Amino acid sequence: MLQEWGTQLDQEKQARILADINYDSLAMEREENLENRLTSYINALIGITNPKVFDGITDRMVITKDGRTQREFNESVPFWTDDYVAFKQETYIREEKIIEHNIATVAEEQQRAIIREDDIYNDLRAKIGGLEGGSAKAYKTFSEAQSDTANIPANSTVYVTNDGDNTGLYNFDGVAFVKSDYDPVKQSNEFTKASISSLSQNLSEIKKSNEDSSVIPVLVDSQNKILIGYNESKDRIEAGGLQEQVIENFPNLMKSEDTTKVAVLTDSMHKILIGYDTEKDQAIIAGLELPNKKPEVAEVNHFVFDGQSLGIGATATTILSTYQPYFNVTFGTGPRMDSAPVSVIPLVEQFNSPASDGGTDRGETPCSGAANYASRAMMLENGINPKDHVIFCSAAGHGGYRIDQLEKGTTWYEFLLHHVSEAKRLNSGKTYKVQAIAWVQGENDAITGTQTSYELYRQKLEKLQRDANDDIKEITGQVDDIKFISYQLSYAARTWSAQALVQLHLAQESDSFALSTPMYHMPYAPDNIHLTNVGYKWMGAYFGRAYKQLIVDNRKPDFINPKGAQLIGDEIHIHFDVPKAPLVLDTTTLAPTTDSGFKVLVNDASATISSITAENDKVIIKISSTPAASASVKVRYALDYLGAGISITGGASGNLRDSTTDSIKIAGVERPLYHVCPHFELTAFTDKGI
Template identity: 25%
Template sequence: MKKIIPLLILLFHISCEKEVLLEQEIKVSLINITPDSSENCENGGFKIETGIDTDNDGILKTFEVQSTNYICNGTNGNNGLNSLTNISEEAKGENCENGGYKVETGIDNNVNGLLDSNEIETVNYICNGTNGSDGLSSLIDISEEPKGENCENGGYKIETGVDNNINGILDSDEIEAVNYVCNGTNGNDGLNSLINISEEPKGENCENGGYKIEIGIDNDVNGILDSNEIITVNYICKTTNGNDGLNSLINISEEPKGENCENGGYKVETGIDNNINGILDSDEIEAVNYICNQKIIIPTNFNLETKYNIEGILTYGQSLAVGGGASNSNSDFKNTLSFVGGNSVIRTIDLSSFVKVEESSKVSYTPVMASTLAALNLIEKENNLDIETYGYQFLSLTGGRAGLPVSSMNKGTWAYQNVIDAINSAKTLADQEGKTLAWRVINWVQGEANRFDTKEDYYNQVEKLFNDFNSDIKAITGQIEDVIFIIHQTSPWLGRDLGGAVPHPHINVQEAQLQLANDKANVYMDGGSYQFKYSDSFHPSDRAVVGLKQGVVLKRILNDNIEWKTFQPISHNIVSDGDKFFIHLKFDVPVKPIRFDISGDIWHNPNGKQPNFGFEVLDNGVEQQITEPYITLGNTVVLTTDTNPVGMTIRYAVNGHEGGGNLCDSQNIVVENKGINYVIDNFAVSFSEYVID
């Protein structure tokens, strides 16, 4: 009899989206593993379907599925040490009657990259099942590979073949394939290595098909092994089929917290399908193992970039920029600076000296203070750094005035000159104290006063303002770097109506803002703004949300040296099954995976679930979608029509905070401000001009 113990078990903790094929000769048992973001898994995970390939086409169809299980992601915890796993061969004996593998897990307490004996917290065994008759077994040997020609930094040697002499050992003359899974080169402190496992079709790499293993370092800390992060690629190929045998089956079920798994986990039952019913019956179970959750956190290890002693931040614009209530004096601003006359330069103030925010009674708690607080929170949590002892300070100012159009804030106006005067004074004071100063960030919060401008007019005015600020500020501070502008996208409450109506055809401020972020290397957009609760047509009920979003972006760009991605569609692909058309709309995402958040809480669109989650596919203003959108691959939304969509227009969240949309990323940053824990996720920007070509 032939027995196949799937490689899926060995690489259980690191498996990615794939379809695993269990090869047999009478009938083949198949397993589908796909990402699951439904109500079955609160934090996402994987859906595992098993069944018998009754029509022998190598694909597990819906009518062939006999059991469905879910492996769900656990909730993220706090920063902690890395979890390590050792996999070694287990000889026949008390633990495994027929031999198998010993899986030891634990926390790397001494941070030496090795799972020492005193660090082992759990030991599990994955045992070989009892041999069937009339078939040869496929065997796998996994051994440590020292540093050398095969693996520069060491790793594991994986040998596979068929046990021709039926001695339970993969002898040297039985080895049919040798692969190496090599350790990646060490990166900077704290970056995680990732592994992708995907099915490899029959072809040049694997004659009988198999698995492709990609390994690399998670350089952009998004938890996904992107194509530009792959360092090594290996293939584990399937061997030639043996003779007739019975199928090996696996049951995976959730294990609650208890004696077997202190923190819960999964129960893995294996055995031979003796009665050939495609179900692992209780009397067929030969081995039971538990894969238990550990109290593990992958720490973020951003290396804090602090090139200057004093880092200037300006939020400039109209009422959303200059209004108060975004923070208060109870918040911890560390050593953040203000001028003695305050931090709001919407009027003439005393610029003669610096004071700490906590020492001033003239500080205005505008959105720039929420931005500052977000950056300080992240520095403390992600960099484990007490900024007060690090020689690095923020100087946070507010400029502009409520209700002003761009023409009243550009170069030559009092609003502009007040900012320039403040930066001149800041540079003088920094020089007197022997400190370096730069002004590398301006948050731009404006648009409502120009809501009747054409896209071109608004674009040109803001572009000139940004260029003037950049030139004048660099001349004052002597900095080499361009000023970074972070745009708050105006909630397009007046711009578009659902169903293609355009009540105000020249309202294109939001598209102009998005175009600036796409065209200019030093201009970014912090995502949509429709997802918050609003008190009127213009203003969120809590101005803090405006500043907190921009604070996350400035920390990523300024201190982490991470390229911020505007949350918007970047490409599409059309697929048809001969009946329907599927538009695969791929997004740039700050933190993958994307999801439809319909919770309706105050941070995630209090309007709740929107029709088609806010997406429209319009042909001459008429909606063409025939079913709700869905998400695939962590960055792609699939829209469905019954006619060819070429030439149609995709729009999203065009009615702003009157409805908006539900497309959200997985940033999940919590910032404490005013005694409240604000949850800051990114929502996709509003857009109305995406034409399908």
Template identity: 30%
Template sequence: MALNNTGNPVPSASPLDRADNTLIFDELVTAQNKDEVPSRLGDPLKTWHKIQKGIEEQLIAGGHIFSDEPTGRAAVENDQYFFSQSADPNVSKTLWKRLSISESEFIANDPSALPFELLKPSENDAQEYAWVLVDENGRAAIGVKDDGTFEAFSLAIGSSETGALTPELAQKYAWAIIDSDGRVAIGVRRDGSFEAANLSGRSAISSVPGLYTHQLNFIINAGQSLGEGSDGAITTTQEYDNVGFPARSLNPSSYLPLTVANTQVGTRGESPMYGTLGHIKQLILQESGLAYPQNDYQLLTANNCYGGTPIVDLSKGGATGAYEQSISQIESGTLIALNEGRSFTLQAVTWTQGERDIVDGTLRDDYLASLLALQRDYNEDAKLVTGQFNDVVLITYQTCREGSQETVASAQLAASEISPHIFLACPTYQLSFYDFQHIDAASSKVLGGYYGLVYKRVIIDQKEWEPLKPIGSACVGSAIDLFFNKSGLTLDVTNIPLQPNYGFSVVDALGDALTISAVRIISPNRVRLEVASPAQPEWRVRYGWNNAQDRSDAFTGGCGNLRDSQGDSLTYEGFPLHNWCVIFEYEV
């Protein structure tokens, strides 16, 4: 089919140009006899076939390895990472970070390729093995036969069998090879990481835990004013290798270093998206030991938020066109990554919206239906564009604005409980507000840090995530016990001023309030409420249904004092990332 060749400049909304782009994209992906395909304006683009031929060489080549640390330090700038050769025969290269012209910080050693090398089979083994891992004397350690069987020393397995594992090992490993004493020689943990015991007296081999499937990973920042940005800029220089499209861009042709100046709407300041990407990279470094030059896993974002806008206008076909901007950015990211020889996917949408719908009186069930539909639309449309298999997750906050408890706040929590692809990161009452519904710049970055934590846990670590909430109850005389899904519970009156009954209330079947005489934590995950009489059917415990009292900032919405202790060991930008209890209503 011939192209229309309109010659229209970029960007173009012409249906003829979109038709041309579809044909060009199809040829880029499927052509096996071409190295390049011209764009609709005649610029040469590499085909996926060409990229595949060169990708192995690119991966093996890696970055430049300097002869020693001083030489590498002289060749780079402050805060840049570099590799140098090592004098240690057991270390192939060393990663450094330049601190100044005279000093570098040691980051990590890469293990030596010796005494084992991954080799194509020799002539003698060619008929038996597809590849084999041998020592310097040619003795096989592990190998894969042509029929797909994995072989290790004297034990061969053809499938992932766990029947021989003890119950204790089966909880830890998906499969493993064990010796006669039950010690694991080689195995795959249930989090997907590979582990091998000490071989020939050398250091143990262990892959870095985590799932890093794609090279360019898109995270869309969607919502209204709290997502759009606050009143001051913090991220004024690029963090790690994070990049972004210009805000609200349609069919962008390139991405930029992720800074407020490059990627923000007008004069807006800090947006949660900067903290989202920054904290993901920080967690990868802190928890997995991977500095970003070592990890071919780049993060890309775009700010597609519109202040004062209801969910319907931000959804597919909505009045703002925000959803369509996002889809055009997915298309652009796919083509840009393809031309760079890299894989691309839409991993997540962060959702910071709900205040407008509270003002407009949107009903709980209507908001819930819209939020579930929004995630489904992003998931389906992204897969049509990128061809990805991974599902797109939606990470939301819980709005705590006054009047939200029965409507939007409840719907956001319900969505996270209904959909396996929607995750509620945190409420917002623990943040600092400069007016009754807007958070300051530092809190905007911290909110992004919460989003980044959920992303790391769900997408990279492949773990379950829930916010702090009740999961069961029991009545003991006139006491009501609530069981929570996290331990280390604390009633914090330091970070949040003491609220009436620490934010808890109890109502009867008619909705009338009952008197609470005491609230206390009686075990690491259990809160006891003392009421005047034994609980009756249809009594409900509420949390955060009050209006905040005695705050030092301008916040007036629902809040309480219950949190866990996660932030004792996990902080971002100096802020302890405790899990603060969500606003809820729970029938006992």
């Protein structure tokens, strides 16, 4: 009997499951209740059939967990048949109602769609009818439309595209033009304002929960406390208290291997994307350590060239830059301040003899090329009106001077400071600061007979930057530091490379130095030392781009950065940071050079190069044989060979450049501003396992 009941119960349960595959949450609850009660019933039956338990005991004995007696339980047994039938009926009724409701809803929506389509169709027909006999015409100005009414049919739509307040959509009824109230530009502006207002409101709600309402949140915690934000009043990224807040709120926070950096967000390799540098007290965004403060822009922003003859236009007596296209200025006696200045004039070049350093062949300096290119770039790339960033550009260098003749304590160091004090005096009544110094020097430290060592030249150049920074800030009262933007000399790169390598390494390793360009692709004067007037203006454009990136974009200026070389069998793989990939081996616009300028040394002996290829951000050099595991392997670029047709005293060149498409027209010819690879030397490493 027990088995029969159990079988019957299983059949009923199976029937229930098959009948209600799509049961709702209420059905699931009822089924669970049913199963529990059936289980209790079966357990009771098992108990009843056990003679050791119920033999000689009355039916008042409690046999269930909920306290029911045998009799009470037996009386409840029929529940599952009656309740189950009722439950099934309720389920069917509910499902029918749902289906009926859905059908009705779909029908209603279909009807509404039909009505909408009819309305749209009728509206379009009405508008088309209104245009019958007319046409659509466009004119640049409203006066042009008025003068052409003889050719405009009645009921035509007329667009005026570029006429100030007259710009817009008109209807011509055959006699007069009636302007439409619809103005897409106005509506777009109103939408933008509304969106910004909504965003500002959302930000203000977050800012209300923070102590400093001047800080716009970038990263907040669950209580809306700012972890990283932008301080409007101080114009800088702030992460005050970030270390304590993050460690308190995120005890399992992933850190980089550098324990001085706290990570807020990392990638799968644990590289910090957003974080905080505890030593420098600054935020890290996308792996970049952001400066605390963007350089302030004054009413007059001084960009000073310092160094020797290539910074003051030696031999370029024919002037190219005779007018000022923007709002840049200089001394009334020329960028070199060839005599005592009494005024500030628009920046143009001058030939004065003698010049400030006593030379008689000083003409086109890099100043006009630099300042004007910077103005153009910030206008085109940043939307900045050049009149809002006026550059005062001057050239304080001295031809033929070594670095020890330009350092602090010398007469010509005082002349650099004199440029600053005079520029400030002549611009009294305006805010004034020095933004950067362009460093154009090294030839007389690399010349035969001098050849200043790498260590001494680097020491003196770093000290000169520190001294100039401190002394100029004392004159101007500015807070921002003055950084050096250096060229990399190509003169003597083959015979004495120390100065060229110092200039590269400081740009790689110091925040106080940047690199504008090497010089081997510039046009040199017949003396093979100086540049032509085109060369000075072209070089100036490179400095101008670097100035814009450093001061306006607030970042390290771009240059091709050789990072490392790896020996893999008979191949050397050289990796670069590239402003715009891919790298290119160019023998068309760059003078063809032996092995494209590369040289490989194995144990200081020149190796035979079989092939050189450039791909993306890497150069692969294949040599004739695989070096021994213990061999010393070095790769050099633009330190050993000079390209065909180039004349640079002691110089060297190469053919590696990036794919940057910037250019500028000088003397009627478009000149490329791609980045050419700097002179460098790297020791190749090998993978030796662990």
